[in-house]
Amino acid sequence: MNRQEQISQIVVTAQQMRDIEARIFAAGMPVAALMEKVAGLIASRIQTLYLSEDTILGDAEREKFPASPRHRVTASSSFPRLNKIGILVGPGHNGGDALVVARELHFQGLEVCIWCPFSKLKELTSQHLQYAQSLGIPCYQSIEDLPDCDLLVDGLFGFGLERELKDSVASAINHLNDKSVPIISIDVPSGLHTDTGEVLGTAIRASYTFCLGLWKLGLLQDQALEYVGKAELIDFDIPWADVEAVLGNPQVKRIIRATALSTLPLPRPPVTHKYKEGHLLLICGSRRYSGGAILTGLGARASGVGMLSIAVPESIKSIMVSHLPEALIVGCPETKTGAIAQLQLPENTDLSSFSAIACGPGLTKDAVPIVQQVLESANPLVLDADGLNILAEMGTSQTLQKRNALTVLTPHTGEFKRLFPELPDAKQDRIKAVRAAAKESGAVVLLKGARTAIADPQGSIWINPESTPALARGGSGDVLTGLMSGLIAQAVTRQLPIEKMVATAAWWHAQAGILAAQERTELGVDAFTLTEYLIRVISTTLEISDRC
Template sequence: MRDSQGLIDPEALLVTAAQMGLIEQELFAHGFPVAALMEKVAGKISQRLRELLPPGQKIGLLVGPGHNGADTLVVARELWQKGYFLIIHHPFRSAKELTLAHKTYAHYLGIPEVENLQELNTCDVLIDGLFGFGLERELAPELVDLINTVNGWQKPVISIDLPSGLHTDTGQPQPVAIRAQRTLCLGLWKLGLLQDVSQEYVGILERIDFDIPAPAICKILGTAPALTRLTPRAMIQALPMPRPTVIHKYQCGHLLLVCGSRSYPGAAVLAALGARASGVGMLTIAVPASIKDIITLEVPEAILIPCPETAEGAIADLPGELTAYDFIAIGPGLTRAAQRMVQTLCSTHLPILCDADALNILAPWSGKRPGFTLLTPHAGEFHRLFPQFNLSNRLEAAQQAAQIAQAVILLKGARTIVTTPDGRTAINPDSTPGLARGGSGDVLTGLLGGLLAQGVKQGRDLVALTQAGVWWHAQTGLWLAQQEGELSVHPQRVAQHLGQALVQICEKFRDETVPFLIRF
């Protein structure tokens, strides 16, 4: 995630609870008082809440026993002094010393505190400050009841740092969690906020930056953080654009796309349209001879290889030499009847992407193949490939699979994970459920294949290009959903609008400033 100057955007950093705790301890050990950090953080939270909440609303605050609760009480003080009407609920018999001090001052100011949770049901909005990062154990029964009651009210809730009840790292509810409308993450992004399982709890995510100094981050995360979050800045930089003024098609990569069957000609069309949008210089498509004309009509510029077919209408064999291609993408629409051809291709040394039925044919995965390998499973395909790994923790399972297979694993989901054999892992933070449709993955396969063919030819970082392709595909889905609604995000529309969406997305992010960059 570093640029050519060795700078990194804090928006790209993801931390575990242990790492965030060590970063804070580093600050405290070098003379930054806990109370001073709390004042700074709470001041920034208060400023954001004043932007979000118009005066006149009645605000209820759920106050925890630790420093997250203390932050919430400082926020209460700041909002009260700006004329907001508040009530506090602190459902704990004990609390940390600093939390109790802020509670005492809140009483002095006259901020009402109520013992009966039901009195918060009269509020217009709730601020959840029960727990911040570090929650790793199951909640007590009385807190489970409290959270279930609050969720049952279906009121707008803004959570500070994480929705209370979520495990900081896995995103799993313990066993329940606040369903927030918005979460204000403090300092650096917490891993649990970007897990698939947490998405129904976190709402709109924002990061409240409080200027963590670079030395503290570097000491704990190292000079090359292994866990990152995809950002527009880094992804746009990774894409092969703009092109040099003088360039020819063979310098822009040659992709062989192996796809389709008599039963699934549309999958080949969608993958071809995705590859076209990537800007790849040359596109060759190998399909069963019986569907050749369908592909030609849709992608007339492609070179077509009509392949001999099995009795089921799948590719039986791939004629000709493979030396002309920079990259091979196989899988969309093949059916499992293409087994012999897939196994032959995977035994070569050429860089390859395997998706869909190519993955099913290769399952369960055994051993390392020669050459760069990218596997792009959804959850079902992942389970067939790597039945030994439990997807209850998607990130850990993907990392283990990448290490065992010595391949790059792209685990699809609401928050897609890209991880490498050496543990370098990135999560795509934004997508749309509109992409949850048959054919979306075919478009992604073609797009990635085209980008990686360019990457091989031009000596680019193939992992960074994989991440950029995932981000571009998801951003196009989001752009279409905003333009036309989620139900209009069908694969053909995504493929047709990849280029237009990228132009709009680049324009949108060009004017966004990065608060500060860390020099590693």
């Protein structure tokens, strides 16, 4: 993994960023020089995004900037002409960054104006403001005086925001949000808590967030996403040794393409056989919910697992065979309601014959004895859907503590609450919640959401940074369970880390959704279609990686 990939995996809290920054300054980097470097990168990113070389300048501008190509600025095709850029300046170094950006854009020939409602500024910020004003850049204290702008750069607060925004600053932010002008937030949208993503009073609704140096945790929390817009990392060459020294282990990481691809069981060894590539047992479905079983099976198919057995109630066996001819469909005796009553595995087979088991999709809550039986097994076990509901009724942590094999739980927020009623609400700080759940239960917990988060009992966290709302659809979770458990079965036979496979599955599933949504719109990604994109997205991604 190269440096860029390593850096883009890392996620930090405000305190960790402060500690890293302190090490850099203690080593001799001047604060002002770092600000200059960072803000220079932001200014040039703004130019790349919004301005292009082939400007058609108005007459007045042509006179003002006659020859230099540096001054040939215009709107790129993605953005209407930029007449005026408003720079929102706060009291700290986030405001200092914004002022350096203001100065650079001014020197590029753009019309820039500043809004700074604070009278007390940090020293460096104050110096930059003074210099910007000496260049003739107008600065307004009252939001009513700020002229209409085509683009706003938000440097009000970064990771130093400590308390709720109130009064005139809060109402100014609301006023700016209402204008529907694109806003670029520096580091974090002002008003968001850097760690939890919580809105502190009110917050800037950014079109883009340029996160500085390392990804801030708050930007990966579901509750922040409405405010973050498109998020990009501005890498300013933080020494890796400082990152390692501050973060230690366990860490919070983003799942990126390189991480996911490196864990896939590819390529296969030239000499192998089906059982060496993992034997997965899926236990799913009921007379009422046969679709969930089919989707789980199709998800598992895409994982490439060597051997797939699926235990279902006898009455849905034939439909399963028609959808998954390669799988061994095990028809089981069923309850009056059509749930599996008893696992009836083929002769000479018991649960220990399988590399991994997944249990839950479409099962109904009538299959309690089945869930009890798999919990007693010594196999790595994925529990989902009704498997989770049954576990919750048994008492999650007491039950799981008796297991001596790995368990993976895949709840959405509602299931999470049922499984861990004592823990903090997963809607507030999802990362804190999922970490506590994994620690308490000893399971790997995958908390589904726009930014799915995975925690292991040792405290490591993986967050899936890209997804699509197209996946908010019935059956999509069944596909994930199948895919993930198929990967886990292969990880077991190859002795690869199972926790990483859970993260890889979340990434793969989301990428398939993204590709499907690109080609078919967000409305066109039903769960069955999603299964058809699983292999497509991997082969496309591998092709791209080969070319890179």
